Amino acid sequence: MSKIYITTAIPYVNGAPHIGHACDYILADVFARYQKGKGNEVRFQAGTDEHGNKIAKKAAELNIDIESYVDENSAKFQDFIKKLGVSYTDFVRTTDENHIRRVQEIWKKLENHIYKASYEGWYCEGCERYITEKEYEENHGICPDHNKPYEKLSEENYYFRISDFKDQIRSAIENKTMEILPEFRAKEILNLLDDSPDLSISRPISQLKWGVPVPGDDSQVMYVWVDALSNYITVLGYPENDISDFWPATAQFVGKDILRFHAIIWPAMLLALGLPLPKKITSHGHVLSNGQKMSKSIGNVVDPIEVLNARGLPAFRYYFLRHIDTFADSDFTWEKYDKAYNNELANDLGNLVQRLANLCKKQNLGGLDFTPVRDSKYDEIMDSFYFSKAFDYVWDKVQDLNKEIDDKKPWELGKFPEKHDELVAILENLATKLLQVAYLLEPFLPDTAAKISDVFTAEKILPPTTPLFPKN
Numbered sequence: 001m002s003k004i005y006i007t008t009a010i011p012y013v014n015g016a017p018h019i020g021h022a023c024d025y026i027l028a029d030v031f032a033r034y035q036k037g038k039g040n041e042v043r044f045q046a047g048t049d050e051h052g053n054k055i056a057k058k059a060a061e062l063n064i065d066i067e068s069y070v071d072e073n074s075a076k077f078q079d080f081i082k083k084l085g086v087s088y089t090d091f092v093r094t095t096d097e098n099h100i101r102r103v104q105e106i107w108k109k110l111e112n113h114i115y116k117a118s119y120e121g122w123y124c125e126g127c128e129r130y131i132t133e134k135e136y137e138e139n140h141g142i143c144p145d146h147n148k149p150y151e152k153l154s155e156e157n158y159y160f161r162i163s164d165f166k167d168q169i170r171s172a173i174e175n176k177t178m179e180i181l182p183e184f185r186a187k188e189i190l191n192l193l194d195d196s197p198d199l200s201i202s203r204p205i206s207q208l209k210w211g212v213p214v215p216g217d218d219s220q221v222m223y224v225w226v227d228a229l230s231n232y233i234t235v236l237g238y239p240e241n242d243i244s245d246f247w248p249a250t251a252q253f254v255g256k257d258i259l260r261f262h263a264i265i266w267p268a269m270l271l272a273l274g275l276p277l278p279k280k281i282t283s284h285g286h287v288l289s290n291g292q293k294m295s296k297s298i299g300n301v302v303d304p305i306e307v308l309n310a311r312g313l314p315a316f317r318y319y320f321l322r323h324i325d326t327f328a329d330s331d332f333t334w335e336k337y338d339k340a341y342n343n344e345l346a347n348d349l350g351n352l353v354q355r356l357a358n359l360c361k362k363q364n365l366g367g368l369d370f371t372p373v374r375d376s377k378y379d380e381i382m383d384s385f386y387f388s389k390a391f392d393y394v395w396d397k398v399q400d401l402n403k404e405i406d407d408k409k410p411w412e413l414g415k416f417p418e419k420h421d422e423l424v425a426i427l428e429n430l431a432t433k434l435l436q437v438a439y440l441l442e443p444f445l446p447d448t449a450a451k452i453s454d455v456f457t458a459e460k461i462l463p464p465t466t467p468l469f470p471k472n
């Protein structure tokens, strides 16, 4: 049995969750369930990123005191994760006292690689990062992700000497001891690494109040990413606990927009702390809404709770794990969502369960002796982290089973008493195959898999009284 540690990006709490936020959680959940299915012990972190001016300004705008504001939004994320059926084990808030204390300890350990200097340049508050002159020029002074002009900053800050670690990071990426997925993103990171200057890791308190104070210097507050990235180890109790059971992480799940922080700054911090690098960093694409980036100004932000309430959790997980490609940007529209539900979940799977259970019921079948088998092709795709492809693979099996029923026409055999044994053998074989499909489906749709398994392993097979995916 191996010990597996899985992490997810911690969202900013400057608003409620949107559908894009589901990606990290459900992808990590698939991996967690897959690992547990293989008998491994899983620790699975989630959390919320609660410091920084972006959040402080939002609370001020709404005239809410900042503590209540972050409490309220963090609760919305916690509620959301639970509703998604995510099997996390640890939840960290960057405003937790333990986290703050530990981040300050981490800072002290980084001190050999920190120096003070003045900074003059550009900053994007939406990204919470400094912008190079080159980027500033390429984007004509306006952040393409946030559609806001970059701010000019001139201040005295602490710097972290990323340059001390570039060679080690480069070789870890190249020899895949820290593997970045998908592979084309690893190449992007290697290119960025050359251009990465030392990182300004603090702000004067006059500019940023809502953050973790720099130990030993009351005039400075930590850069929010130093505080946020540390969550992956503070939640394990670093530095006072020995975290070697679960660190290095088996897999860290992040969106493509924040890969650079996880693949450059975070490894540099870990190396400075003398800790090993994560084994994999996997970066997913973005969910688009009606073909466009979601944005409040376009008015196309989709509320995930509405999507969940519309058709229930299995439908949500189905769409976001299969039709949202694991690595590429993909689209959500209500029309596509309804179609996937009716044509695939209800017709392909729901009907299959109903149809086969009815046929088994007529022959009084039950008490099947089923032992799941590991499927090497499935494991290979799952191990590549391309979960939407693994889901396609399982769905092909659903369709193969439908085809096999159509071809074998068991309802016709039922008309001939002398073919009874043949019919029973066919039905038992089909039911066993469906149980195996349910086994492969478990990481994706755990509730549906459990229902299918209950139906076909019962002493007497009976179709579910309500179909798994009723049409409406």
Ligand code: MSP
Residues within 6 Å of the ligand: 008, 009, 010, 011, 012, 019, 020, 021, 023, 024, 049, 228, 229, 231, 253, 254, 255, 256, 257, 258, 285, 286, 287, 288, 294
């Ligand atoms: N607070 C930082 C992460 C710190 S991790 C130490 C942050 N927060 S965020 O709220 O902007 O994003 C949280 C996660 O949601 C990121 O992985 C991000 O890529 C992901 N997504 C944000 N919008 C998304 C979509 N439209 N689609 C898919 N994922 C999206 O970045």
